[in-house]
Amino acid sequence: LEKRDASKLLMVNRQTGEFQDRHFHSIIEMLEPGDALVMNDTRVLPARLHGQKEETGGHVELLLLKNIAGDEWEVLAKPAKR
Incomplete structure (x- = not known):
């Protein structure tokens, strides 16, 4: 601000x-x-992760929503298969 x-x-x-x-x-x-x-x-958790698919090299983005347990998270993924 x-x-x-x-x-x-x-x-x-x-x-x-x-x-x-x-x-x-x-x-x-x-x-x-x-x-x-x-x-x-x-502080706000930096919850947006960017990565690359091993098979195709395509871009992927994950938004961490909720820690379920340990290293397990509920996420939104882009692009996502429907």
Whole structure:
């Protein structure tokens, strides 16, 4: 982002359980004494893999959707046989 305070922010109202999509620049207006501010520094998994078919040399692309177990993943493949 060009302006870091334009980052999205998810706010939870503890009394109602309501979620609101806001922007970080308005965080001061939302905080009250006793509130908890939780920081999240997780990163998005680089889940798009590019490869080449051994038999034909054709391009293949895999999008990792969900880790099922160990090295087993649910994926979307391009091109895919129907």
